[in-house]
Structure formats: C-alpha cells, structure tokens
Amino acid sequence: MKDILRYSFYEMVRSRWVYIYTAFYLITTISLWLLSNDNSKVLISMTNITLGLTPLIGLLFGTTYYYNSREFIQMLMSQPLSRWNIFISVYGGLAITLCASVLVGVGLPMLFFGVLQTETLSIFLILLTMACTLSIIFSLIAFLVAMRYDDKVRGLSISILIWLTFAILYDGVVLLLLLVFKDYPLDQLTIGAIVLNPIDMARILIIMKLDISAMMGYTGAVLSTFLGKTWGTGLIILSILTWMLLPLLSLRRLGNHKDF
Amino acid sequence: MIAIKNLHKSFKKNHVLKGIDVEIRGQGILALLGPNGSGKTTMLKCFLGMVIPDSGEILFQGNNIIGQYVYRQSVGYLPQIAKFPENLTGRELIELMKSIKSGETREDALIDLFDLSSELDKKMSNLSGGNRQKVNITLALMHDSPLIILDEPSAGLDPLSIKKFKDFLRLEKERGKTIIVTTHIMSLAEDLADDILFLLDGQVYFQGSLSRLLELQMEESLENAIAQILDSKKKSPSHERYIEV
Amino acid sequence: MKKVWFSIGFLMSVFSALAVTRQVCSSCTHASFHEAYDVSADGDTIMMMGGQYSVENIVVDKAITLIGKEGATFRAASGGEILTIAGDGVTIEGLTFSGVQTNYLKENAGIRIRRSKNFRITNCQFDQCFFAIYLERARHGVVEGNKILGNAVREADSGNGVHAWYCDSLRIVGNVIAGHRDGIYFEFVDNSFIGDNYSYGNLRYGLHFMFSNDDQYIGNRFEDNGVGVAVMFSRRIEMRENNFYKNWGNAAYGLLLKEIYDASIVSNTFSENSVAIFVEGSNRIQYDRNDFIRNGWAIKFSGGCEENSIVNNNFLHNSLDMLVSAKLYNNTVVNNYWSAYAGYDLDKDGLGDVPYYPVSLFSYVMNQVPESVILLRSLFVDIVNFAEKVSPVFTPRDVFDPAPKMNRVL
Numbered sequence: 001m002k003d004i005l006r007y008s009f010y011e012m013v014r015s016r017w018v019y020i021y022t023a024f025y026l027i028t029t030i031s032l033w034l035l036s037n038d039n040s041k042v043l044i045s046m047t048n049i050t051l052g053l054t055p056l057i058g059l060l061f062g063t064t065y066y067y068n069s070r071e072f073i074q075m076l077m078s079q080p081l082s083r084w085n086i087f088i089s090v091y092g093g094l095a096i097t098l099c100a101s102v103l104v105g106v107g108l109p110m111l112f113f114g115v116l117q118t119e120t121l122s123i124f125l126i127l128l129t130m131a132c133t134l135s136i137i138f139s140l141i142a143f144l145v146a147m148r149y150d151d152k153v154r155g156l157s158i159s160i161l162i163w164l165t166f167a168i169l170y171d172g173v174v175l176l177l178l179l180v181f182k183d184y185p186l187d188q189l190t191i192g193a194i195v196l197n198p199i200d201m202a203r204i205l206i207i208m209k210l211d212i213s214a215m216m217g218y219t220g221a222v223l224s225t226f227l228g229k230t231w232g233t234g235l236i237i238l239s240i241l242t243w244m245l246l247p248l249l250s251l252r253r254l255g256n257h258k259d260f
Numbered sequence: 261m262i263a264i265k266n267l268h269k270s271f272k273k274n275h276v277l278k279g280i281d282v283e284i285r286g287q288g289i290l291a292l293l294g295p296n297g298s299g300k301t302t303m304l305k306c307f308l309g310m311v312i313p314d315s316g317e318i319l320f321q322g323n324n325i326i327g328q329y330v331y332r333q334s335v336g337y338l339p340q341i342a343k344f345p346e347n348l349t350g351r352e353l354i355e356l357m358k359s360i361k362s363g364e365t366r367e368d369a370l371i372d373l374f375d376l377s378s379e380l381d382k383k384m385s386n387l388s389g390g391n392r393q394k395v396n397i398t399l400a401l402m403h404d405s406p407l408i409i410l411d412e413p414s415a416g417l418d419p420l421s422i423k424k425f426k427d428f429l430r431l432e433k434e435r436g437k438t439i440i441v442t443t444h445i446m447s448l449a450e451d452l453a454d455d456i457l458f459l460l461d462g463q464v465y466f467q468g469s470l471s472r473l474l475e476l477q478m479e480e481s482l483e484n485a486i487a488q489i490l491d492s493k494k495k496s497p498s499h500e501r502y503i504e505v
Numbered sequence: 506m507k508k509v510w511f512s513i514g515f516l517m518s519v520f521s522a523l524a525v526t527r528q529v530c531s532s533c534t535h536a537s538f539h540e541a542y543d544v545s546a547d548g549d550t551i552m553m554m555g556g557q558y559s560v561e562n563i564v565v566d567k568a569i570t571l572i573g574k575e576g577a578t579f580r581a582a583s584g585g586e587i588l589t590i591a592g593d594g595v596t597i598e599g600l601t602f603s604g605v606q607t608n609y610l611k612e613n614a615g616i617r618i619r620r621s622k623n624f625r626i627t628n629c630q631f632d633q634c635f636f637a638i639y640l641e642r643a644r645h646g647v648v649e650g651n652k653i654l655g656n657a658v659r660e661a662d663s664g665n666g667v668h669a670w671y672c673d674s675l676r677i678v679g680n681v682i683a684g685h686r687d688g689i690y691f692e693f694v695d696n697s698f699i700g701d702n703y704s705y706g707n708l709r710y711g712l713h714f715m716f717s718n719d720d721q722y723i724g725n726r727f728e729d730n731g732v733g734v735a736v737m738f739s740r741r742i743e744m745r746e747n748n749f750y751k752n753w754g755n756a757a758y759g760l761l762l763k764e765i766y767d768a769s770i771v772s773n774t775f776s777e778n779s780v781a782i783f784v785e786g787s788n789r790i791q792y793d794r795n796d797f798i799r800n801g802w803a804i805k806f807s808g809g810c811e812e813n814s815i816v817n818n819n820f821l822h823n824s825l826d827m828l829v830s831a832k833l834y835n836n837t838v839v840n841n842y843w844s845a846y847a848g849y850d851l852d853k854d855g856l857g858d859v860p861y862y863p864v865s866l867f868s869y870v871m872n873q874v875p876e877s878v879i880l881l882r883s884l885f886v887d888i889v890n891f892a893e894k895v896s897p898v899f900t901p902r903d904v905f906d907p908a909p910k911m912n913r914v915l
Contacts, residue, residue: 044882211878
C-alpha cells in the first residue's frame with residue numbers, strides 16, 4: 001500500500017497541472033501580501049479563493065486523474081493486491097498531492113510573512129486544515145463520479161455540476177429559503193443547511209474566527225449557541241468526518257463491484 | 261491448473277460470457293482465440309479478478325479465487341492496452357512491481373533481451389509504443405510466476421523483438437510454465453501454441469491441440485481453419501462444439 | 506509682598522491646627538461614626554479604622570473628610586441606603602460600602618449626594634450595592650478611582666453604578682464599574698468630564714447619556730456591556746480616544762446614538778462589536794480618525810441622518826462596513842481606509858482612483874434575515890454583491906467614498 005501510494009504521489013507530483021495549481025496559490029498569496037502588507041487581509045482573500053478553488057480543482061483533478069490511471073489500476077489489479085488497497089493508494093497519491101499544493105502555495109509564503117507571530121494564526125491554521133479537508137472530500141467524490149461513469153466527458157461535466165451545486169447553487173437556495181421563511185424560527189433550518197454542505201462548514205469554521213462579532217449578533221438562541229459553543233464546532237467536525245467517511249465507504253463498495 | 265465452470269457475465273444488456281466451461285491442465289502454451297467480442301479478454305479478466313462474474317466458479321490450483329487476490333502472486337499478466345502512469349519511468353515501475361510482488365526477479369534478463377536499458381529512465385509518456393510494450397512485458401514477466409497470461413503481446417513490437425520474445429516464451433515453456441496467449445495474429449499462435457482454446461459468442465467452441473483443430477477443419481493452416489469456422493458459423497448459426505479433453 | 510504671603514501661610518497653619526482628626530474603632534475614643542461625627546466641625550477628618558460598621562441612613566452635612574483605613578466597611582444595616590451627602594465640601598476616601606439591596610420603591614445607594622457641591626469621592630469600593638453613587642443636583646464634584654462592582658442579573662432588578670441626575674461640572678475619572686444596569690448614567694448632566702474609566706459587564710449600557718449637553722468622555726474602555734455607550738437626546742458631546750470592545754448580541758452596539766446633534770467622535774477604537782456604531786436620527790456628527798476593527802457592522806444608519814462627516818477613519822476587516830436604511834442627506838464620506846477596498850491608485854496620490862461603496866446588498870439581506878449570517882463570505886454572496894455593485898438596485902448610489910485611502914490612516 002505504502003509503495004503504490006508513493007508511486008502514485010510521484011506520478012501526480014510530476015504533472016504539469018499540479019505545478020500550475022501550486023504556482024497559482026503562490027503567486028496569489030504573495031501578490032496579495034505585497035499589495036496589502038496585512039496578514040489578515042491576505043487570509044480573508046485567500047479564504048474566499050481556497051474555499052471556491054479547492055473543491056473545483058479537487059473535482060477536476062480527481063476525475064481526470066482517475067481516467068488517466070484506469071490502465072494503471074487495471075495493471076495493479078492483476079497483482080496480488082486487494083481492490084481496496086489499490087483504490088485507496090491511488091486515491092491517496094492524489095489527495096496528498098492536492099493538500100501539498102495548498103500547503104506549499106498558501107502555507108509557505110504566509111509562514112514567510114510571519115503569520116505565526118500574529119493573532120491571525122488560528123485563522124491561518126483553520127484555513128489550511130479546511131483547504132486540505134475540502135481537497136480530500138471533493139477529490140474523493142470525483143473519484144466516485146469517474147468510477148461510476150466511464151465516459152470522460154460525462155464524468156467531467158458531472159464533476160463541474162457538483163462543484164456548481166455545492167459552491168454556489170446550494171447557498172443560493174439556502175438564502176432563498178431563509179428569505180421566504182423569514183417570519184418563522186430558522187435556527188434548525190440554518191444549522192441543517194450548514195452541516196449538509198462541506199464547503200459551508202469549512203467557511204463557517206473560518207468565519208467563526210473571522211467574524212465572531214457578527215455571528216454573535218444573532219437572534220436565534222439555538223443558532224447563537226451553535227455558533228458560539230464548542231458543540232457547534234464538534235457537530236461540524238463530526239459532519240466533516242462523515243463527509244469523508246461516506247464517500248470512502250462508497251469507494252469501497254463501488255470498488256468491489258466494478259468491472260474493468 | 262485452472263478450471264472455469266459455467267461462467268456467465270453480462271455488461272448491461274450485452275451477454276458476453278454465456279456459460280464458459282474450461283479446464284486448463286499442465287504446462288505448455290495455450291492460444292486463446294476467437295473473433296472480436298467473443299469474450300476472450302472478459303474471461304481472462306474474470307480470472308484475474310478485474311471483472312466480477314455474474315455466476316460460475318473459477319478455480320486456480322484447486323481453490324475458488326473469486327474475490328481473492330493472493331493467488332495472483334503466481335500469475336504474470338500482460339494487459340492488452342497498457343497506458344501506464346505517464347510521469348513515472350520504467351525503472352520506477354519495475355521498482356514498484358518488485359515491492360508489490362515478492363519473490364526473485366529477473367528484470368535484467370528481459371531488459372537485455374529487449375535492449376531497454378537506455379529507455380528506463382525516461383518518463384513513460386516519452387517512450388514509443390513499442391518500447392512501452394517492452395517495459396510492459398518486462399513488468400509482466402520479471403517475476404518467475406508459474407502461470408503467464410499475455411493479452412496481445414506482439415502489439416507494437418518489431419519483428420526482431422517478436423522473435424526474441426517468442427524464443428523467451430519457448431524457453432519458459434521448457435521450464436515448465438503454463439502460458440496463455442490471446443492474439444489476432446494467427447501465425448504467432450500457430451508458431452507458439454501447443455493447444456488452442458477457441459471462443460465463439462461467449463462459449464467455448466473448440467479446445468484441443470492445434471493439430472486436432474487442423475484435422476477437424478481439414479485445413480493446412482490455423483488461419484484458414486479459423487476462417488472456415490467463422491464462415492460456417494455465419495451460414496448456420498448452430499451451436500455445435502468441438503471440445504477435446 | 507513677602508509679608509502678605511507670610512500672613513496667608515500663617516493663617517492657614519492656624520486654620521489647619523484647628524482641624525481635628527478623629528479615629529473611629531472599637532477601642533478608640535469614638536467607637537462609632539456617629540460619636541465622631543457629632544463632635545466634628547467643618548474641616549475635621551474622621552478616620553474609620555479597619556472593621557465593618559453596620560450603619561444606615563447617615564446624613565453628612567458638615568464639610569468633613571471621611572477616610573476608610575485598613576478596609577473599613579460601611580455595611581447597610583437592613584439593606585437600605587448608607588450615606589447621604591447633603592452639604593458642600595465633603596470628601597470620602599478609601600471606604601468600602603456594601604449590602605445595599607434592590608428596592609423597587611426607593612433607589613437606595615451606597616452614597617447619595619444631594620444638592621451639594623465640591624465633593625470628592627475617591628478610592629472607595631462599592632460591593633454589590635443596588636445603586637453605588639447617586640448624584641442628584643450635584644455640582645463641581647469628583648468621583649475618582651472607585652471600584653464599583655455589582656452583581657446585576659436582570660435589568661429590572663438592578664441599579665446604576667454612577668447615577669447622575671440634574672448635575673453640572675462633574676469629573677468621573679479612573680473608576681472601574683461592572684455588574685450594574687448602566688455603568689454610568691447621566692440625565693440632564695452638563696459640562697461634565699468622564700475619563701479613563703473601565704466599564705464592563707453591565708447589563709444595559711456601559712455609559713448612558715440622556716438629555717445631557719456639553720459633556721466629554723475621553724480614554725474610557727467599554728467592554729462586554731449590553732451596549733458600550735448610549736448617547737440619546739443630547740448635544741455637543743465629545744467622544745474621544747475611547748475603546749469599545751466586544752459588545753456582543755442582537756441589539757448590542759459599541760456606541761448607540763439616538764437623536765443627538767453636533768457631537769464629535771474622534772480617535773476611538775471599536776473592535777469586535779456586533780455593531781460598532783448604531784445611529785438613529787443624528788445630525789452634524791463628525792467621525793474622524795476612528796478605527797473600526799473586525800466588527801459585525803461598522804456603522805448602521807437608521808432614520809434620517811444629516812450633515813454627518815465620516816473622514817479619515819480606518820475600516821479594518823469588518824464583516825460588513827455599513828448599512829443605510831433611510832435616506833441620508835448631505836453627508837460626507839471621504840478619505841477613509843477600507844480594508845475591503847479593491848481599487849487602484851494609478852496617480853500615486855495615496856487615494857484610490859475608483860470610489861468605494863461601503864453598503865453591500867448582503868448588508869440588507871442580513872438586516873432582514875439575521876440567520877443569513879451563515880452565508881457571509883460565500884461565493885454566492887460575493888457574486889450577488891458584485892452584480893449589485895455593477896448595477897445597483899437595492900443599495901444607495903449616493904453613499905460612497907469617492908477617494909478612499911490606499912493605506913491605513915495613522
């Protein structure tokens with residue numbers, strides 16, 4: 001397992017697109033910093049960028065990487081390896097690379113700019129953790145999509161659709177619901193809406209640090225306790241773990257039944 | 261060595277394997293033949309666990325192997341289309357294969373045979389089709405496995421390499437290996453095979469020695485014999501089978 | 506000339522020699538405050554030595570100095586009012602007051618100053634008093650360095666830390682006030698100064714002005730109150746160098762302005778408040794060099810506000826910069842630094858070349874449906890805000906900073 005993981009990591013890491021992706025983060029982070037000279041401003045901008053980009057890139061890289069690795073996976077399947085072992089290792093190579101890109105592209109320059117010495121450190125750490133978490137979740141989803149649909153064009157289109165849904169449409173629908181039902185107590189609805197979308201959860205964890213004052217201004221007692229207390233954070237973490245675990249289980253199920 | 265019993269497999273509505281019953285015993289080279297879509301690759305993939313059969317049994321050395329994977333330790337497999345991770349080098353793939361499969365390896369002999377050493381440090385995406393196939397063959401045969409399965413081994417190889425490869429296979433046969441080859445090049449099958457397994461429409465049409473098939477079809481060459489079978493099949497699609505055990 | 510000075514000095518020493526200091530303790534000549542007070546005259550000093558004195562309804566109308574030593578405590582005998590100053594020139598220093606209980610009929614206090622002037626209340630401590638210091642019609646007095654700690658739980662059952670009504674020329678300086686309804690309450694109080702106080706954890710307001718004019722409050726810190734400071738129906742209030750911090754909640758503001766005129770708000774720091782400043786119907790207010798840091802909203806305007814000027818302020822990483830829910834007239838918003846500004850400065854004059862619009866569409870949405878706070882900084886909201894910015898439908902076109910600063914105003 002370790003060896004396949006290593007080689008699929010090598011495979012990913014030598015891809016031109018990974019360099020472009022990492023370079024994009026590096027350039028954006030550095031130029032934002034040069035423009036503003038302000039760590040928290042950079043972190044806020046990078047939050048917006050990474051929350052949108054990590055799921056998108058996770059999905060796009062995930063699908064194409066799977067399609068490109070199909071034959072490699074077949075070759076591995078003729079070896080004395082269990083299917084689970086093969087899938088998790090090949091996927092692992094992808095996930096590690098994506099996380100490394102964010103850590104290098106956003107983390108390194110920020111460290112260089114002295115983020116450790118400022119009060120924004122906790123936001124920085126949450127941002128990196130969430131960027132990695134989203135990369136992991138969405139590349140895993142991409143893997144599932146690609147496994148499910150052998151047609152590349154179809155797989156890619158579905159991946160993009162998934163991104164549109166989670167990154168944009170979902171929030172639009174939530175906002176619409178909130179506006180329509182604004183005369184009713186909305187706490188449960190809101191909490192439900194948050195924990196069902198990993199991008200929202202990642203964002204909430206960050207804005208709970210960034211915009212705590214705004215978050216604390218809110219009527220709903222349930223929502224306030226949710227946002228303010230550790231159990232809210234606990235619920236979010238639990239939900240994020242579920243978001244990783246469920247796709248992993250489907251990967252296992254799909255992997256065990258798929259024909260190559 | 262291998263026994264396949266009543267193996268069925270459908271891909272959606274396409275019923276590919278319709279009850280295959282085969283027993284492959286002992287050593288030697290078996291040519292697995294059949295027209296496109298007859299189920300050759302599917303059958304092999306079922307054996308290797310890449311395709312999960314709908315029903316039936318596959319025994320390898322007496323054990324049912326469906327859902328298992330350890331048995332592949334004793335199998336060397338050359339897949340039909342080999343597009344490997346593009347950014348890895350041949351040498352890395354050989355290292356990877358070594359770490360996956362235990363046992364003695366003999367990659368140096370194969371590298372010498374194909375004169376590959378200068379190509380091993382290049383990325384796979386930069387290799388020619390033929391060289392890629394050579395790396396592929398090296399990967400499949402570097403372990404001294406008792407069973408070797410080759411799916412279209414000659415694809416992309418130049419005549420000299422084909423000859424060297426054939427010699428290598430004959431040597432392996434003499435060392436007591438069981439080798440299963442699928443190919444569309446009849447001369448290659450004729451040249452190498454001791455036995456023929458002919459699939460037609462997802463069923464076994466003929467299994468027996470090469471000479472027996474020629475005798476039955478009253479033809480001089482394998483190519484003609486096969487052509488004749490396919491031709492007669494078109495005229496009267498009956499399911500008369502010739503199986504010699 | 507020398508002679509004159511000499512005679513003044515001589516007279517003073519005679520005078521001070523006449524002033525007597527009386528110690529009160531269980532083993533002293535005077536065992537109670539009353540014994541000492543009864544024989545005291547103007548200018549005398551009564552020194553309460555350590556220990557607790559159960560007293561109530563003391564009235565001081567001689568110009569004495571009352572000093573508490575070694576933690577001497579006046580404890581309300583039956584939970585009523587402790588001490589009333591009813592004459593001029595009284596000084597109370599270093600004494601602890603405790604045990605004034607909530608009373609729904611009478612606003613009992615630790616110290617009440619009634620129609621007096623030239624009083625000083627310094628370095629005293631008030632533990633869990635209903636009202637701590639209650640000034641009515643008092644003038645020219647000083648309340649300094651006191652520690653006023655209440656235990657208020659509900660607004661209806663609690664009193665104010667320093668309560669002033671119809672007063673003039675007060676100095677309230679360097680006090681620590683917590684756990685009351687309002688930390689400091691001013692009603693009809695003019696020409697007074699409030700400085701360097703620390704008011705925190707009060708249920709309603711850290712500092713409250715009603716119908717008070719020409720007052721200043723400078724260098725105070727307001728933390729975690731219902732509302733940091735509320736200024737209502739008042740004129741010419743100067744607010745400078747104060748710190749408004751973490752006033753969190755649904756109706757929690759750093760600073761609440763309601764119907765006030767001609768005020769100046771200069772060099773204050775507002776950080777991490779749900780709303781830094783909430784303004785309702787206030788005119789001719791000057792906002793200058795304030796820092797708004799990481800508030801939910803920096804400024805919320807509601808009701809008509811005219812001729813305000815918002816110049817040279819720093820708006821740093823607030824969730825939302827501004828909300829305007831009524832029409833604004835003749836207001837000036839210019840040369841502020843907005844951390845969310847994404848414009849450019851091609852002519853290098855330190856001012857952005859494109860205007861900054863501080864009122865976003867999402868500001869409105871969040872005002873309507875507070876729960877939508879969870880969508881803050883989401884891609885969808887960014888897109889909607891951008892669309893609104895390109896062609897405004899809901900947000901006012903006329904509220905913008907035409908020349909935002911490129912760097913922080915120092």
